[in-house]
Amino acid sequence: MKKLVFYTLLLLTTAVSAQIKTQGKNDGAFPTFYQQRSSLFRLLPQTKGDIIFLGNSITNGSEWDELFADPRIKNRGISGDVTAGVLNRLDEVTERKPAKIFLLIGINDLSAGTAPDTVAKNIFLIAKKVSGQTPTTQLYVQSLLPVNNTLNKFPTHVNKGEQIKRVNQLLRSNAALYHYTFVDLFPSFCNAEGKLDTLYTNDGLHQKGAGYMLWKHLVYPLVYDLQNKPSLIPLPQSLKWNEGYFQLYNCKTIVVKEASLQKEALRLQQKLLQKGLIVSIGRAAKNNEPFIELRLAKTDAPQLKEEAYHLEVSGQRVLLNANTAHGIFNGLQTLEQLMRDNTMIDACTITDWPAFAWRGYMVDVGRNFQSVDLLKQQIEIMGRYKLNIFHFHLTEDIAWRLAIKQYPQLTAAENMQRNKGEYYTEEELKDLILFCKERYITLIPEIDMPGHSAAFTRAFGISMQSDSGMVIVKNILKEVCETYDVPYIHIGADEVRISNKNFVPEVTAYIEKLGKKVIGWQPGGNFTNTTIRQMWMDDNGKIENNSEIRYIDSRHLYLNHMDPLESVVTIFNREIGNKQKGDSRALGGIICVWPDRRIENEADNLRTNPVYPAMLAFAERSWRGGGIPGWTAKIGSPGSENAKQFAEFEDRLMDQKQEYFRRLPFPYVAQASLNWKLYGPYENNGDLSKTFAPEDKNFSLNSATPVVQAVGGTIVLRHWWYPLISGVIEKPAENTTWYASTSIWSEDNHVQDFWIGFNNLSRSTATDSPKWGTWNDLQSEVWVNGKLIPPPHWKRGGQKGNSETPLTDEGYEYREPTKITLQKGWNQVLIKAPVGSFKGKDWQNPVKWMFTFITVPAGYLGWAAN
Template identity: 40%
Template sequence: MKNIRTLLIFFFINLCTISAVWAGGNHLLPLPQKYVPLHTYFSLDKVSLSTPVLQQEWEDLVSEMGGTIAAKASCSIEVKLLTSLPEVPLNQDEAYKLEVTKRHITVEAVTERGVYMAMQTLRQLSEKKNKKTLIQGCEILDWPAFRIRGFMQDVGRSYLSFEELKREIATLSRFKINTFHWHLTENQAWRLESKIFPMLNDSSNMTRMAGKYYTLKEARELADFCKKHQVLLIPEIDMPGHSAAFIRTFRHDMQSPEGMRILKLLMDEICETFDVPYIHIGTDEVKFTNPDFVPEMVAHIRAKGKKVISWNPGWHYKPGEIDMMQLWSYRGKAQEGTPAIDSRFHYLNHFDTFGDIIGLYNSRIYNADMGSDDLAGVIMGIWNDRLVDKEWNMILENNFYPNMLAIAERSWRGGGSEYFDKQGTILPTDEKSEIFLNFEDFERRMLWYKEHQFKGYPFAYVKQTNVKWNITDAFPNDGDLSKVFPPEKELSDSYTYEGNRYEVRPAIGAGIYLRHVWGKIIPTFYKDPQENHTAYAYTYVYSPKAQDVGLWAEFQNYGRSENDLPPLQGKWDYKGSRIWLNDQEILPPVWTATHRVKNSEIALGNENCVARPPIPVHLNKGWNKVLLKLPVGRFKMDEVRLVKWMFTTVFITPDGEKAVEGLIYSPEKTK
C-alpha cells in the first residue's frame, strides 16, 4: 500500500510539473519534480548569505552570477540543513526545497549534496537583463528518481585528455549527473600509472595511443575534482578479461597464480590512490579458468575498505558476494539484494544523432518508474572499440552532450514509456500527444543550452521535431537494390504495384530508423522490417527565400565500435541509397577513408555526416521537393557488421551550427 501511495504522489507531482513548466516556458533541465512559478524576480546585486555548508561554493556562485555578498543587505540567501524532507519519497540525500521570492532565496536540504543540486537549479533560473542578474521566482520541491545518473568513458581503448574529462564532469554536474565511470584498462592499454610496475605504462605495451596514460597524481586530483562537483567516481580495472595489455607486460594471465599476485599488488596501489567507495572489476566477456579468481579478488579489494562493482552478464555471484552490478547486455538481469545499474541499450557508440535520442529520452530505466534498493540507476557508456583519433570527434560522433542531457532528465525525473518499447525511436505523428509534447519541450530546452552553454563544444544536434516525412510501404526488390519503383516516377498517397497496394504513412524527425541496429528489439518505423525491400521517403521544404544552405545526409550511421569499411566512392552506402533535391540527384561527398580491408586501427574518416562539412545545396524560394530512395538487401553483409536501414536528412546553416531558420517541412505542398 505504501508503494502504491508513493507512485500516486510521484505521478501527480510529475503532472503538476509538466503543466507548470509549459506555462512558465523556462529552460530548467532536468525538470524538477514539482515546480510552481511565483511570477516575480529576485534581483541579484548585494545579498547577505547564511549557510552551514558549501560557504565557498555559494560565494563563488554569487560572484559568477554577478552579485556580491554583504554583511547587511535587503536581499538574502539562506540555507538550512534539516533532518528530513517529509514530502520526498526517496533519495533524500540529493533532495531539496527551493523558494525564490522578490527579496529572499531559501534552500532546505538534508545533506550538502541536496544543497549542491539546489545551486545548479538556481544557476538555471538566472538570466541577465539590463546588466543585472534576475532569478525567476518559484517554489520547487525536487529529488532524483534514481540515485545513480552517470556516464562512462572507455579511455583504455581511446585516451581522452585529463582536461577533457574534467570539462565533462563539471559541465554535466550542472545537469545533476552524479557519477563518472572511468574504464581505465583494456586490451589496448593500461592507462593508469603504476609506480611499482612502471613497465605497464610503457609505449611498447600499448597498441593504441601509445604512451598516453594518467598519473597517480592526476587520478587523485580527479577524485577530488569529482567530490567537489558531488560526482561519484567509479574507477574500473577490467579483470580477468580485456587484459591483453597486462599479459603483454607480465607474460602471465591474470588468472594464473603469478598473475593474481601481481594484480593484488596493483590493486593495493589503486585502492590507496583512489579515495572513493567503489572499485569496478569488470569480469565480463571472458572464459574463467580459475574458479577462485573472482572471489579472491573481491575479498582482497573489500579488505582494503572498498566496495566492489561487476558487470552482468559476467561472473555469477550469490547474494551478498558483490556490492553492485552493472547490466551491459539485454541478457543482464537485476538480482534481488544487489543494487543494479542499467547500461543495457545505453551504448552511445552505437547510437545515431537523431533517432536514438528519441528512444533514450522516452525510455524507462530497467522498465521502472523510479529507483529502489535493488535498482540504483543508469550509466551511459562510450566504447570506441574502433580508433577515433580526434578527441573532438569522440564527443561529436557519439552525440555525447545531447544524449547525456536526455538521460540527465530521464534519470532525475523517472517515468517514461516502456523501455524502447512500442514507440521505440520514432516520434508519434500526433503532435498533441504527451510523448511528442514532452520531447518537443525537452528539445527546446536542450537547444537553449546548446546556444548559451555549449558554444565551442562538440554538439551537433539541431531541431528535428518540425521535420516531417511521408514514407511508403516497402516494395520487394528481390535483391536488386537498383530496381525502380513507382515513387521515382510520380509521388502519390498510395501505389499499386504488381497487383498489390502500397500505402504512404507520415513520420517526424531528422533521423528515421526503418530497422534498428539491434533489429526487432527496438521498434522502428516498420513493425516487421524485411530484407530485400526498397522504401521511399519524401517531403516538401518551404523556403522563404532563395538561399544556399548546408545538408546533413546519411544512410548508415557508422558505429564507433565497428571496423566497417567506408562506402565506395560515388556511393552513399552499400545499400544503394539515393537522394534528390528538386529532381536533381545529390551525390555523396568524397570519402576520406579508402581502405578495403577491415581494420579497427584505421580511424573513422568523414563517414558520419556530423564529422564532415555540410553538403552545400541550394533551396529555391517556395517549395522544394526532397525524395529519398532507401533500398536494403540482406541485414548482414561483409562490409558492414550492423546494417542500419535508416536515413538522416536535415537542412542546416553552411557552417553546420544551426537548423536553417524559417523552413517548413511538409509531406504535402500547401499554398
C-alpha cells in the same frame, strides 16, 4: 532652453511624418542629431547577421551590446525619431541582412499630434519593407511603453496614455498580417495605476537603468530564440511559475548560517562573480536588499531525501532549502539555469528530488587516452546536470593507463599500442577524485580483469588467471584500495573465458576485505551476490528478478553505437532498468562511451560521439524517472503523445545548447517538427536499383496516402538490433524498398546546409567506409525538388574497415554539411531506402536500414576539427 530645443526638433519632424513615402538618404529633412547618428550608421562596417535595436531615444538610451554582452547586438536608436525617420534610414538596416530587428517607435509621432491609427499604419509599412527587403530577418515590433504624467516632464508625451493603448492594440491584432512578432512590453512596466512605474523612470518617459534591465529580461528569450521561461534540465519534479522577478543585479548578499554550507556559498559567489556580479557572504542581508539564502531545513521528498531541495524565488529573496549540502548543490545547479540572462530570475516554486540514486557516465581511456583537462570538462558538465557517478575505465588490451608504483612496466610506452606513454599518475587520479567529490560525484575506477588484459600480459608475460598472475593482481588491488579514497572498485570480468573459476570470487573477497565494494559487468564472471552488476546486454530477467542482487542499467546506452539524433530519442524514451523509478536494487543507469576504433585526437571523443546531447537526455530521464517500456529508436507518429512529450523536451534541450554549449561539441539539431510520409513496401527481389512509383514524375507525393508517418531527422526503418529495439516500420521485410517524403519551407532562394546520411558508423566496430559515388551499400538516394543530390566525395571511399584507421568524414555529424539550393516557398524532399538481406557480411558491418536528412542552422561548425 533644452526643452525648447527638443520641442523644436519634434515640430520639424511633424510635417515629414505625414509624408510616409519619404525614404532613402534624405537625412536633410530631419533634425541635426538625426543626421549625425544616421550618417554614422551608414559609415559603420556592414556586418551580417546582426541583432538590431531600432527606434527613438528610448532605444538610443541603452548600451545594448554591453547589456547583453554580445557584439552582434547593434543600437540603431535616434533621440527624437519618428516613424518617417525610421523609414528614411531603414535601408541602412535592411542592407545588413540582420538576423533580427527589435523595433520600438511611435511616441514622438503621438506627441506631435499624429493619430494612433496613422502611427500603426506607418509601422505596418516599416514591417512590409523589412519583409520585402530582407525576408529572412525576424522582425519584432515592441509595444509602446507606458508613460507617467505625475513627474511633470514631457507634457506632450506623457498625456498620451489612451493613444498608446490604441497603437498597441493595433500592433497586436495585425502581427500575423504583416509578418512580425508583437512583443507586449507595456504591462511589465506599469504600476498599479497603469502608469510607467517610477522604479523604471525619473521623467515619466525614458528608462532608468532598472528599466533597461527589465527590458533585457523580457526580450532575452526572443534575442536568443529561447523559450519564454528558462528551460530547465533535468526538469524538476514540481515546478510552479509565479508572478514577479528577483532582481539579481541588485543582490549583494548570500545569507548562510550553517558552517557546513560555506563551501556551497563560496561556489555560488564564484558563479555570480563570473557573471560580473559581486556579492558578499554573511549571516543576514543589509538594508532590505534582495538576497539569496542557503539553508539546511527539512525538505520532504518521497525518496532519496539526501539529494532533494526546495527553491523559492520571489521579488525580495531566493530561498534554497535542503536536507544536506548535496541537496543544496543540486538546487544551485537549477538556480544557475534560472539565472540565464544574468539580470533577473523569474519568481517560481520548485520541489525536487531524483528518481534514481545512480546517474552515471563512463569513459574508456584505455583504448583512447583523454587528458585530465578534457576529463574535467566532462565532469564539470556532469555536475551541472546532476549526474553523480563517473565510471573511469582505466585498463584495456590496448593500454594500461594507471600508474602502479610496484609495477612501472604496466605504463611503459613499449607495452602500449596507442597513445604510447600516456597514463595517469597517482597525483592526477587523486586530483580527479577530489574534483569529482567537490561536485558530489563518485569516481569509480575500473581495472578490467581477467579479460581485456592483454596490456597486463605484455607487461608480465603471464595471464592474470595464473597463480603468479593472481599475486600481481592482488598487489595492484592492494595499492589502488589503499591509495585512493573511492568506495567501489569495478573489476569488469566480461568477454573472457574463465579458466580459473576461483579468480573472480577470490578477487572479490580480497577487495571487500580491503574495505571496498565490487562492481562487475553482467553478463560476466561468476560473481558473488554482493557484487553490483552493471548490465551491458539483455539478461532475460536473470538479474532484475533476483531479489538479492543490486544492478545498474547500461543496456543499449553505449553512445558510440548511436546516431546522434537517435541517441537523444532513444535515451529520452528509455525506462531505466525497466522501472519508472529506482529502488534498493535498481540503482539507476550509466551511459558509456567506448570508442574502440582509434581516434585522430582526443577532441574526437566529443566530436564524433553524441556525448553532450545524450548526457542531457540521460540526465533528464535518470533524474525524472518514467520513460516508455521497451526500447525504441523512434519519436512517434505526428501529433502522438510521445511526440509531444519529446518535442517539449527538445525545446529545452535546444535552449541548453544555445545557452551553455556554444563553444563545445554538441552534435544535435532540432528534429521534432520534421514530419515524414513513408510509402511502401515495394518488393525489389534483391535488386536494390529497381525503381517504383514514387520516382515517377507523375506520382503526386502531396496527394498520395502514406502507409506510415514518422517524426525526426533520423528515421530508423529497422534497427540493426531488431526486434530488441523498434524502428518506424512495425514488420520490416527483406528485399523491399521504402520511400519517404517531406516538405521544407524557405523564405527565399538560398543555399542551405543539411545533414544527410544513410549508415551512421559506430565508433566501435571496424566498419567499411562507403564506396565512391554512393551514400551507402544499399543504393539509397535523395532528391530535392526532383534533383538528385550526390553523395560526398569520400576521403577513403570503399576502404575496408580497420580499428587503427580513424573515422574522418563517414558520419554526417563530423563532416562538412551537404549544401543544397532551396527555392522560395515549399521544397519537396524524396528519400529512397532499399534493403536486401538483413544479414550483414560480418558483425562489424551490420545492415543499418535508416536515413538522416535535416536542416543544419547557418554557422554550425561542429564538423570542423578542433
